[in-house]
Amino acid sequence: MASRKDMSLSLVVLLVAAPALAAAAGFYERFDVVGGDHVRVMNDDGKTQQVALTLDRTSGSGFNSKDTYLFGEFSVEMKLRRPLRMNTNVWANGDGKKEHQFYLWFDPTADFHTYKIIWNPKNIIFQVDDVPVRRFKNYWATRHGDVQIDWSGAPFVVSYRDYSTNACVNNNPAGGWPSSWCPEGTASWIDMELDAAGLGTVAWAERDHMSYNYCADGWRFPQGFPAECYRN
Template sequence: MAKLLHQLLSLAAVTVSCLAPAAAAAGFYEKFDVVGSRDHVRVVSDDGKTQQVALTLDRSSGSGFTSKDTYLFGEFSVQMKLVGGNSAGTVTSFYLSSGEGDGHDEIDIEFMGNLSGDPYVMNTNVWANGDGKKEHQFYLWYDPTADYHNYTINWNPKNIIFQVDDVPVRTFKKYNDLAYPQNKPMRLHATLWDGSYWATRHGDVKIDWSGAPFVVSYRGYSANACVNNNPAGGWSSSLCPEGTAAWINRELDGTGLRNVAWAERNYMSYNYCADGWRFPQGFPAECYRK
């Protein structure tokens, strides 16, 4: 995903509420950098508490935003209303990344656009020290274009929890002998971009530009996260806000694990741990762990 930022995006209306204590008094441009053409970004409202930003994707360019701060662990949430109608070829994302290097870390939530009437696909993925290919994909059980829904990434030293409307749908656990994102600070990114080469039916369906502009809305962004702007990383360099205890040691209880099982049983469309074609020499080691 980090390598795709330069390809961005489609007309997107974005509402961002910076609710974390450190962000409450900061304006949009103090907290975020623009990705793509500057003239494709329009700040609608910026009172220091609620930022509303319109992003545009056309044939010439796209746009997005990325946090100026980097984080080492945190709980990140945003409300999103996805592209309606024929959104084939578009990709809407909300993710964390340490950069584009071969050994980068990344935690992804991506929504692959669809042909009208087909279900949206939510892709979750984790990269650790450059090792990715750990996708779980789900058909959403509601229309994500009709209203806003909340999406959360909880990244802590024990596991990564993906949530939809506060319901856990996936957990990726840390094992001491396996790679896990834990040392490289990461920036937050939110984008809408042209992913025609892979997003819909494995790239068979491209963007129909006659339907442009495409619109996605972000709002209610919050980051209860430990800021770590030291390039060398390391937990000792992190500055953590009040409320850290609510997420820093969180693991799913019985109810949370049952919710994950419910999502997997009823809505999972792809599990890398069941893709023998992709892993003919055997599945990644974490697939055999409980």
């Protein structure tokens, strides 16, 4: 998820795609956790960190980066507990009801796969194993509760590893873009937009794998769809 001004990277057990930080320091030095007894650091040698999040009837779990960011490239490898839809969402102008949901073209429980978000002033790009599946241009969910959790398979455990980021740290959100510190390597993503091939994979993902599009949810937007629905 991304906001227009700044972003604190978050991972929760029900999210399928979310970013994290590069493995350089200890996990607890870089992240705040939610549901501490449901977060298990399996390996924390500074190079190949692996963390498992558990969801059961008593609690969920997650972790948030201590830093906030303004633009960047973020990726994480995840192995899920059970097949789920991938939910992508964007927060803009204080509104976060911008989900696109996809059925993945592989079994996300069989092995680790790489989920990446590229966020720059031009657009936000969601990728799975380097395949673009969604682009949100910078124009600056559940299915209405029908799907219930089947607790017979609990506890649900999601494993994360190989966190990486190449991003501009924004420790003064009120200061905006000029106050951010950007590392070397920003040129690889700061002006990135999808070419014809990338737009083709987005069209393929939307045609063959998308299961929910907020721009087609009249129940959720009875007064009319958000403006970007007509621009895209």
